[in-house]
Amino acid sequence: MSEEQKNSGETITFQSTRFGEFTVPAEVLIEIPSGVIGFPHTTRYVMLDHKPPFSWLHSVEDPNLAFVVVDGFEFGPQFDVKPPIGDKDTDLKAEDEYAILVIVTVRPDPKLTTANLKAPVFVNMRNRKGVQTIIDDPRFSTRFPLWSEQAEGDAAAQKTEEKKPENK
Amino acid sequence: MLILTRKIGESIYIGDGRIKVVVVEVKGNQVRLGIEAPPEEKIYREEIYQQILEENRTAARGDVTEASLDQLSIGLKGAPSKGVQGGATPKAVSFKGRSVGATRGGEQSSGGSDKQEKGASSPKLGGQK
Numbered sequence: 001m002s003e004e005q006k007n008s009g010e011t012i013t014f015q016s017t018r019f020g021e022f023t024v025p026a027e028v029l030i031e032i033p034s035g036v037i038g039f040p041h042t043t044r045y046v047m048l049d050h051k052p053p054f055s056w057l058h059s060v061e062d063p064n065l066a067f068v069v070v071d072g073f074e075f076g077p078q079f080d081v082k083p084p085i086g087d088k089d090t091d092l093k094a095e096d097e098y099a100i101l102v103i104v105t106v107r108p109d110p111k112l113t114t115a116n117l118k119a120p121v122f123v124n125m126r127n128r129k130g131v132q133t134i135i136d137d138p139r140f141s142t143r144f145p146l147w148s149e150q151a152e153g154d155a156a157a158q159k160t161e162e163k164k165p166e167n168k
Numbered sequence: 169m170l171i172l173t174r175k176i177g178e179s180i181y182i183g184d185g186r187i188k189v190v191v192v193e194v195k196g197n198q199v200r201l202g203i204e205a206p207p208e209e210k211i212y213r214e215e216i217y218q219q220i221l222e223e224n225r226t227a228a229r230g231d232v233t234e235a236s237l238d239q240l241s242i243g244l245k246g247a248p249s250k251g252v253q254g255g256a257t258p259k260a261v262s263f264k265g266r267s268v269g270a271t272r273g274g275e276q277s278s279g280g281s282d283k284q285e286k287g288a289s290s291p292k293l294g295g296q297k
Contacts, residue, residue: 038221039228067227086207105227116227119220134212134220142223 012046014060019048022058029060030123032130033089036103037119039065045130057101057121070146072100072120081135083122089131090124097125104146114143 010026030045036057042065048056053074059065072079083098084090092098101121106113117140123130172180179190186206193200203211 036224036228037217038224065228067224084207088208103224103227105223116220116223118216119223132220132224133210134216142219 012060014046014058015063016048016058016066017064018056018066019058022046022048024060027128030057030128030130032121032132034131036067036121037132037134054104055101057103068104068106069101069121070104070115072102075102075115075117079117079140081117081120081137081140084131084133087122087131087133090122090129091127092122092124099123099125101130105143111147113146115146116142117144118142 011023012026012029013021013023015021024046028046030047032043032045035041035043042059042061044060045057046060047069048058048066050056050068053070055069055071057067057069072081081100083092083100085092085094090098099122101123103116103119103121104113105116117135118137119132119134119142121130121132174180174191176191176194179188181188187209188204190202190204191199192202205211
């Protein structure tokens with residue numbers, strides 16, 4: 001089921017229970033041949049923009065399946081995960097460009113929101129194929145808290161000092 | 169389930185010899201295994217795999233509302249977590265990759281016009297011990 005989706009001009013229309021109907025060019029599709037772990041039968045996704053730093057990795061097959069993701073490079077040089085060179089799902093080679101998508105678990109209380117640094121999704125930019133890998137490194141947890149104390153401190157400071165809309 | 173008895177230093181082959189599992193050491197109730205496999209084979213400790221699976225399922229739960237995510241975006245920026253601006257309909261984006269071995273962090277992603285003002289806003293690994 002993985003024919004080349006290179007024909008430009010071709011579009012794909014899909015439904016989202018969250019956002020309604022989308023039509024996107026076929027070349028923006030991301031194929032995750034093994035699926036996200038736990039969702040092996042859903043292999044085709046697109047990225048949908050949200051407010052930075054968040055995006056959605058949204059299934060085009062299941063209207064209800066979407067993951068909130070953050071660009072792994074946002075985590076800076078300490079998040080020094082190695083790309084899965086030689087992986088067969090993505091055919092990732094040393095010279096390929098790749099993206100790292102870190103899946104975010106948003107909880108009802110946003111302060112408890114975490115990022116899964118232990119299992120990022122690598123996407124080979126050459127063929128737009130992705131794979132979720134598990135990083136065998138105790139520094140990276142499945143529940144890295146995104147809401148840092150510092151951000152909260154800033155928020156408090158800002159609140160007392162007048163509400164200036166800092167972001168744009 | 170196939171059950172085999174092996175001594176220390178003995179191995180089993182899986183899949184026409186592509187994967188070799190050797191018993192390296194037995195100490196009390198712990199067994200150390202050595203695994204030789206092609207790089208494309210994924211090898212996971214079961215409990216970690218299960219943990220990832222659970223986390224993915226939680227992350228995929230349908231109850232993430234746009235509002236809660238907006239609130240989080242704002243919270244991460246250190247701005248007051250009120251005044252959630254709703255209704256920003258997501259658009260499909262093509263995101264940029266980086267070269268293997270490229271230096272990270274320092275470079276600003278050149279493409280995204282909406283990606284300025286990172287600084288304090290970006291999640292940082294900093295405080296983690």
